[in-house]
Amino acid sequence: MHTTLRLEQEAEKLQAQGVAYAVATIVRTVNATSAKPGDKALIGANGEIIEGWIGGGCARGAVGRAARTAVEIGKPQFVSLKPEEVLADEGHAAGEEVDGIRFARNGCPSKGSMDIFIEPVLPMPRLVVYGDSPVARALLDQAGRFDFRRSVFAPEAADMPRVEDLLTDAAIDASPTTTVVVATQGRGDKDALRAAVMSDAGYIAFVGSRKKFATLRDALIAEGIAPARIDRVKAPAGLDIHAITSEEIALSIMAEIVAFRRRPQPPSGREAS
Structure with a gap:
């Protein structure tokens, strides 16, 4: 079954159950990354991936934390995942937030960078x-x-x-x-x-x-x-x-x-x- 169709079906199921979740979308990648722009994942309020793909373990921790925050406060989050040396060269540190962008460290050997947009989907009050x-x-x-x-x-x-x-x-x-x-x-x-x-x-x-x-x-x-x-x-x-x-x-x-x-x-x- 096509990935997009699986995401749509799972999203419909979660909404019917009145469950809060977040949609994470890869919007930009630099150098070697397993996920590519346009890749998406549904992430539960606990930060665990329900369906989809946004990369391996190097990305999941930061995206999971951002998804939990998005669901808690009801506002989108934007995460920029980069190698520590790249963050340092740009004058940023992991955990820092500047102009709505939350910076996170990518510790994987691939040294790739990703920008991820996380949007909460909350049940009807x-x-x-x-x-x-x-x-x-x-x-x-x-x-x-x-x-x-x-x-x-x-x-x-x-x-x-x-x-x-x-x-x-x-x-x-x-x-x-x-x-x-x-x-x-x-x-x-x-x-x-x-x-x-x-x-x-x-x-x-x-x-x-x-x-x-x-x-x-x-x-x-x-x-x-x-x-x-x-x-x-x-x-x-x-x-x-x-x-x-x-x-x-x-x-x-x-x-x-x-x-x-x-x-x-x-x-x-x-x-x-």
């Missing part, structure tokens, strides 16, 4: 909504326009809007990038809030008054749930824009979710040496 209240429906509608993967738990709803995932279990497997909104508004509030706080979601919000949330908080603590888990919840949900209607409340929540999604990320601190 995930939004989990509990409930089929008017706010829940408005939020799901708005989130679809922001390219969120929408998961809904509303077992009693008969006509939920078209979303990517209809959940049959309140318990969710959530990552720190997942956003969760409990918008049950009187129908299964405690059960939904319990499931939300027991997840590892990075953002959890509750649609309701502070008084109502305080009552639910006390009830969950009485069940043995650690207060620290519950205190992660933003209640009431959303930014304070003096929202009144369901659509306005959903907009305030969506704005808060976007702020969470776009928050500055700390530098990786990894060196591509």
